[in-house]
Amino acid sequence: MSAWTLTRHGDLYELSFDVPDEKVNVLRSDNMEELEQRLDELAGVDGIQGLMVTSAKRRCFIAGADIHAIRNVKDEAEGEAAAKSGQDVFAKLEALPFPTVAVIHGACVGGGLELALACRYRVASDDSSTRLGLPEVMLGILPGFGGTQRLPRLLGLIPALPLLLTGKMLDGRRARRVGLVDAVGPAELLKDIAQTCMRQGVRRKRGMLNGMVRLLPWLRGRVLAKARAQVAKKTGGQYPAPFAILDCADAAFRGSKDRGFALEAKRLGELIVSKPSRNLVRLFVLAEQAREVECDAREVERAFVAGAGTMGAGIVALMAGQGVRVRMMDPMAEALQHGVKTVRDLLRKKTRRHAKPKHELGRLLDLLEPTTDTTGLIHQDLFLEVVPERLDLKQKVLGLAENELGSEAMLATNTSSLDLDDISQGLKNPERLVGIHFFNPVHRMRLVEIVRSERTGQEWVTRATALVRQLGKVPVVVKSAPGFLVNRLLTPYLLEAERLASEGAAIETLDRLACKAGMPMGPFALLDEVGLDVAGHVSKTLCDAFPDRFETAGLVQRLVDAGELGKKSGRGFFIYGKERSVNARVAGGSTSPSPDQVEEWQQRMILPVVAEALRCLEEGIASSADDIDLAMMLGAGLLLPFGGPMQWARDRGWGEIANQLSALNSKHGARFATPKLLNEWATNDEPAPVPSP
Amino acid sequence: MTTRESGGRVAILSGVRTPFVRAGSRFARVEAAMLARSAFVETLARSSVSPDQIDEVILGCAGQPPDAQNLARVAALRAGVPEHVPAVTVHRNCASGMEAVTEGALRIQAGRGSLFLVGGVEAMSKGLVMYPDSAAEWLAGLAKAKTLGQRLGHFLRFRPRFLKPRIGLMEALTDPVSGLIMGKTAEILAREFQIPREEQDEFALRSHEKALRAEQDGVFRDEIAPVLPDPQHPEVTEADNGAREGLTREKLAKLRPVFDRRHGTVTVGNACQLTDGAAALLLASEERAEQLGIQPLGYLNDFAYAGLDPARMGLGPVYATSKLLSQSSVRWEDFERIELNEAFAVQVLACRRAFASEEFAHRHLGRADPIGELPDEKLNVNGGAIALGHPVGATGIRLVLTLLHELARSDCRRGLATLCIGGGQGAALDLEAA
Secondary structure (H helix, E strand, O other): OOOEEEEEEOOEEEEEEOOOOOOOOOEOHHHHHHHHHHHHHHHOOOOOOEEEEEEOOOOEEEOOEOHHHHHHOOOHHHHHHHHHHHHHHHHHHHHOOOOEEEEEOOEEEOHHHHHHHHOOEEEEEOOOOOEEEOHHHHHOOOOOOOHHHHHHHHHOHHHHHHHHHHOOOEOHHHHHHHOOOOEEEOHHHHHHHHHHHHHHOOOOOOOHHHHHHHHOHHHHHHHHHHHHHHHHHHHOOOOOHHHHHHHHHHHOOOOOHHHHHHHHHHHHHHHHOOHHHHHHHHHHHHHHHHHOOOOOOOOOOEEEEEOOOHHHHHHHHHHHHOOOEEEEEOOOHHHHHHHHHHHHHHHHHHHOOOOOHHHHHHHHHOOEEEEOOOOOHHHOOEEEEOOOOOHHHHHHHHHHHHHHOOOOOEEEEOOOOOOHHHHHOOOOOHHHEEEEEEOOOOOOOOEEEEEEOOOOOHHHHHHHHHHHHHOOOEEEEEEOOOOOOHHHHHHHHHHHHHHHHHOOEOHHHHHHHHHHOOOOOOHHHHHHHHOHHHHHHHHHHHHHHOOOOOOOOOHHHHHHHOOOOEHHHOEOOEEEOOOEEEOHHHOOOEOOOOHHHHHHHHHHHHHHHHHHHHHHHHHOOOOOHHHHHHHHHHHHOOOHHHOHHHHHHHHHOHHHHHHHHHHHHHHHOHHHOOOHHHHHHHHHOOOOOOOOO | OOOOOOOOOEEEEEEEEOOOEEOOOOOOOOOHHHHHHHHHHHHHHOOOOOHHHOOEEEEEOOOOOOOOOOHHHHHHHHOOOOOOOOEEEEOEOEOHHHHHHHHHHHHHHOOOOOEEEEEEEEEOOOOOEEOOHHHHHHHHHHHHOOOHHHHHHHHHOOOHHHHOOEEHHHHHOEEOOOOEEHHHHHHHHHHHOOOOHHHHHHHHHHHHHHHHHHHHOOOOOOOEOOEOOOOOOOOOEOOOOOOOOOOOHHHHHHOOOOOOOOOOOOOOOOEOOOEEEEEEEEEEEHHHHHHHOOOOOEEEEEEEEEEOOHHHHHHHHHHHHHHHHHHOOOOHHHOOEEEEOOOEHHHHHHHHHHHHOHHHHHHHHOOOOOOOOOOOOOEOOOOOHHHHOOOHHHHHHHHHHHHHHHHHHOOOOEEEEEEEEOOOEEEEEEEEEO
16 A cells, blocks of 8 residues: 555646555655656656645644654664655655645644745645644654754744744744745645645745844854754753754754755754763653553543642643533632632633634633532532541542432542542542542643542553543553652651751752752752642651651751742742842852762752662562652653653663762661662563563 | 413523622623523533433523624523523513513423523623713714715714714613613602601611622522633632622611712612623423423512613512412512612612501502402522622513522522512512422
């Protein structure tokens, strides 16, 4: 079966893409070869007035390159060669002696957009499914089929950079505005619009600034230097891809055309086998796998969310934004009003870029049913409680809901610290209760922990997983135990940082070292962000559960007692004014540690996380090392550039980790005790993971 | 007098209303569609009926907003009623809500569906302000002017009177046939039935007292749903706010007559209030109610609409009730509770006299005997529109709702809900407790 079909409409040709047995079109080596053949054939035909490149898939033009092909690249040379051959195919498309136009309806992403860029014209539908962008940078690579060359030349350097450096997606209208597409229209009329473009041509306006950047090398240099500085600040220098992209974009405007393309291919080869890219691709694949779930139950259409606090409102906004009708309950009128306002503001942000923002906001708000009582339970597919973390309150609310809910409806709790079996006590069917633990802020955090106890029925776990997928989040199933997974692993890091500070290390220095070691945020900045009362509550739960290794040095408590709860009260470890400064209460530690100290401090903050992760595996809290990495990267950004705590340790070798840990153990005590599993792996190595598809 | 084939009674499964609040207060910014949506959402939430089982949505509204043509459809979709369920807006002026009930009942009796969501709404805060017709003509002419000269010429034809506003609410409350605003028809009844100002004020005061007591006793708890109809400005509204505490005869006596400054008796104190509110009910055939396993709130046995002189529209309840009594076997004495809408105190008092008058029965109703006395202990025992307000399209539904709850509370069987209709009509509904 062929993926490309050539049809003739008079003197115009249509080349239609339809990868057999796939839901979406992806570029693979086989269909790239086939494309090349078709282009060669076309180049030999006389009298062609134009060519339309179209897709036969519903709402998908081309979704990009095959992610597994990226994973399978073995060395730099192979990566470079792959880029080169792709570039050659698109160069043939570009070189056709007649007008060409990409007819874009649906996703036009990565390699798909690069193909469209090789056409003379692009037309896009105004449908909400139409998205154009180059997200390669998010996988730690760059667009290697000419994207870094053609995009800056088409749009100008300044408009092209955000697309290349952030992987930002544009809808049809916005793509038209920046000049990425030449015309926008309804999907049904798109081919007619494309033909008009080819027959009449299109005049492109190029702004004066773009022209100057193109012509004046020093101005271009200024733009690139500024971009470099911004990227360095944002990524902390952990990722090479954005810098490689900037080099290639620079090359697009200087020297011969071939040099730019050659640089692009070379850089792709380097990046594609680099650690950060490998880790980001792995994260992408893990997240996709986590979202694959077999579930026969229909999607959730109506949900009841009890509790209109920050979390409750965040969850309601997420659901309404995905088209779920939500009954949002809080018995306190003030809390409910405040919750509705929060939902409204979140949805307003979400709809801001819509073609008719006001109307779209109204449509989503129509899905909201605020109420102060428990009416309407009988119609729901899901009941989720987000009430304060008090066992008696949660039991009462869930018991009440269980009585009135239909037997098909899910019964769920968003608890972050209570044990599922404790909460389900008193329920008629305790096996029905499942934990769906969202993270704050809900609209930004992609991870959701699905919490099950020994009793929880598999059916409900499956349905909760499907719900999380429906809401566009990534589910990780964990067993109910204090702190579940993410908080359990994050806490040793925060407690050890607190201890280091109490021993005389400066908190700003510890924050800096942690970031250098691969944390997204220093421990103290993170504590302030979460709120010291909340963080203190979580760490107390864990200190009570595992007194042998979880122990607080008391700094957090000292600040909480003084009413300084972190960012939300303007003061915590730091004081948040115009400039952030260190709180005098905890200031004054050593800011210039010796290199040995630096290493020990970093080890002391990270190794307990790895040790705790291994204990979670032993205890079955998480079902695999991959799940742990996925949860920690998405839920806390922990060791994100290194692929999460397990991959980080794996790369260093389990034996080495065991040695470092036992050294710390003998120096600092039992909280660095070596878990059983580590002893095993240190001698026999980690058992090979089940190969991922 | 016509006779009517019996169509069987119709079950009223359940229903709920938003609080009724004074125009310009808490719902001042809320559109009619959002008020009606709230009533629909809360009615459905309190019932086991699933929205996709509904055969049709019928909504009454007297002043349909221009930005929501077929208000019923707009409100139903916004409330989450599925797209396949059709919706129609009905209009019988002050009885628009009742029209929704009786229209639903007729469809059930005709076999055109067995489950209906019916409602009524009025957002009286959102009164329209319009330009005179002459201004519209001038604007149309401007659009036709082609050349610059034509346009300049047209501009010279502009007159300042084009900008004189027409207040939609005042025009809506004026009957174009008799040329009388509703208050003037009330003044006619005051003169013809010789009902003095003091008696009217006394009745109004009683209405407020009854409503306040009912609220204190939690009488409306089952019929009102707390709502936040406007998610842009969320505010939980739980109770009516029309009834005034600390109202006295003296305070009422101080108010100046509105419709006839010199000889009049009707004041804002003894007339109904301008109010925002919505209400909804679920109607079903008896068989359907049984299938659904729902114990109804009550039943609609029968109903009648009657026409009369538009200038005396306030007597509508008398004509409609007379017709209702003639067409079925129910007797006046059977009604243990009566909700007679309080458009004006004088209008209720005039009805009361007409009900009991032998002469009125002879001359106007073609009856040998008067219909009967209307004692205080049966009439509007929880107050009426003078205290609670009269959101025109919603009132009919509220009367049914309040009456059925009152029948259940006081262990009565049968009740009458009746109201007068601007333009010279009356409506009367024979209702029965479950």
